[in-house]
Amino acid sequence: MTDTDFEGFYRAQTAPLVAFLCVQGAALPVAARAAQDAMAVAGSWTARFGAGVRVPDLRTWTYRIALDGLAGWAEPEDPIPNPLLADEPARDQPAAGLDRLAELSPRQRRVVAMAMASCSAGEIGYELMLPAYKVRRTLRYAGKLLGATTHDAVEARLRDLRAELVGALDPALDLDAGLAEAPRVLAQTSGLGSRPPVPPCGAPVPAVPPDAVNAPAPGGLREYAAALAARDDSYRRAERTRFPVAELAAVRLGALFSFHADRFRRDAERSGYRGSRFDFPAADARAYVGALARDIACASPMFDAIRSSGSRSGTGPARLAYHLESSLEHDDPHTNEVSYDGIDLALGLAEFRRGALNLALRALPPHHGQTSDLAETLRRSAFDTARVTEQLRSLSSDLSEAESTLPDGVYVDMTRDFAAHEGYNADLIHGIGAAQDTLSPFG
Template sequence: MTDSGTGTGTGTGTGTGTGTGTGTGAGLAGLPPTHTTSLVAFLCALGVELPVAARVAQDTMAVAGAWAGLLRKAVADADLRPWTYRIALGVLERWSGRQTTPGSALLAADRAARYRTPAGFGRLAELDTRQRRVVALAMMSSPAGEIGYELRIPAYKVHRTLRHAAKLFGVTTADALQDRLGDLRAELTTALEPVLNPPPDPGSVPAGARGARLLERAGGFGAPLPVPPWGAPVAAVPPQALSAPTPGGLREYAVALAAQDAPSRRAQRQRFPAAELAAVRLGAVWSSHVERFRQDAERSGYRNSGFDFPAVDARAFVDALAGDIERAAPLFTALAGSGTHAARQARALASGLAYDDPHTNEVAHDAIALALSLAEFRRGVLDLALRELSPRRGPESSLAEALDRAVFDATRVSVQLVSLERDLSEAESTLPDGVYVDMTRDFAAHEAYNADLIHGIEAP
């Protein structure tokens, strides 16, 4: 791990910490040239006007190209399409509310007037923003469990939205809806072809200073950090979706920092162990999704709960989570493999769902093991952050105090998870078949801790 200032100490090879890599990562270059057009179609499905959609797609691929040099092998064998959808949503949020229409080299302006949105998209007009995101991801062939992971909503709500969308298209089955959405995507792509210039090869999009500026605008962890934006769907975890952070943590530090004047804030931020704090945030986001998976699994195990979380959706959810951990884990070489261990545990959880229902104790064991490995990951990064901060801090440092508190809480969480795993093992032989037990877990407390780490390094 390195600080945000210079180095490349995350095992990222030739990519630098300022988003100025060559943009020739194998995984990004492996995307089909039509992927940029697919991004435009995805955005149009959300109700975005064509000029904005074209510019957002263009900037998205520039951001992804800038990060490709950093990610290298970490993403060479991964499906990057969901990752680029996240970046597109982040870039779109930065464009929203602007009074002027952004230009785009992708858009043939002299021919844009010929573009007409296919009539089928008119049926989606009555859907709200979240529902349109569900349908747009489904149009891109994302399974329901993965959509639930991306948007942080239960899988049954994804199915409910898709059933509503099916009625809009006059069909009754999920397969029929998928066929209609596939036809709609093809129709939209055909309609776009006459008005879009040929998109550049994704692997050859220049990064440079423009890529760095785009990274700043796209959010994520900021351009200087050698950590991929949307290594996990951070944007899908709004503060109001999480429990209130524990007083005295990083969030309290951020509130105090926001109250200072601009020069004081800049001076404080220059001392940030920024890469480590970004990694802490990633680990907390992953943990938050594991907690949600386990809560959904537990609720689905009770009869007449009305909460449906079938194994196929649970598997898609965990596959998406495992893919995120696998993409980002190689960046954290200073942690002696703890990120890689978490990736293995996530894959073990996904494999178990091929045989067991989400609410079973077998799956609970695997989920606890994953939560424990992520807790160790967070504690390791927090220790690194403290060591990185120590040489630069003054005699008193409120950030150091906040990190000390976070390390203490991380240790407490790990102890509770070890105890939970033991309790579950001892109870297994006495439980009726099909009963899921989380015997001593305080989900709210653990979620509050995750919220503190996710949002505590940002100004409110």
């Protein structure tokens, strides 16, 4: 994508993005600020990687960045000037149809906003980390509020509402001024030679469980990040020069993909229980895995960089995600065929994480890499990853043996060890993110 292409992207997507944020409940000045910030990141991304950025992927990332940024913007008494807003815009958010959605909870409004952005129930489940049946239930409820009773009628009404909102925003937004402000600052990374692209928001990020906020796992990345935040500026400035930014960004993204792959495995398994009320239709499962596979495909240069640096990651995660997506074309989510492909994807991602962790350890300066808190934490994480790999291989072996012998009453729990793996991935995701946030002011 060139600068000219980005200009077209900005002009086509900014008003829908502001409308998307208004549906979340944001006032117009706040929505416009968050949208402008997200577009600035998108502009930086396209300037850095040019033709390597696809418009659908950039749109997805920009929406994710804007949603993350929305929490950081509250409307002050004297709002910060934003060139995206016209000189005297209406201070209230566009009201077209939004009053009917006022009784929805914040989570329900997110579901509706994503449906307005033409996401399917399975894609919304992936983005918001919700079971697909809860997404469908929310859309049915929103449909009643909007006077639509069938699925097709709900989709049509949401499309109309989106068009009304975008039209109402047209006189309030100055796209020329907003485009002129969007910065082209390149992200600073280090390591991995050619600096493979790290998507700015490469996968949906799970929230930290409330009971885990003040209780990081002993010896984990969140404990390291908490200790780092308590150190003085001089220590953190020195740590920033030693911190393997690109390698740990790769680890974090691999953990994010693992988190979502395991969520799919869990939901698929639950849908197969006899008499279960948990509904995960094949269409929703395909949409979920399709969204995950697209994100993994976007990160394939990173996977290739890790593999070319000496890791033994076997078949690439992008191809394994494609195999899982293909198996869902003719098998139900809970079948053994899908289970095998889901385990293979989880294995590939675990092996990738181990390779990235080993590279991060090698990237630490001499001496520092032998004795530092970060080095010890990374060694522990690499050991945990090796254990995860063995557990997944054992699970695959047990499933194969059960299939070959078929004894009465044999059942292999596809989600065993899931809680431990989820906690491990969450530690990597939030620990690395917190450490990067702490160190970001120092370069």
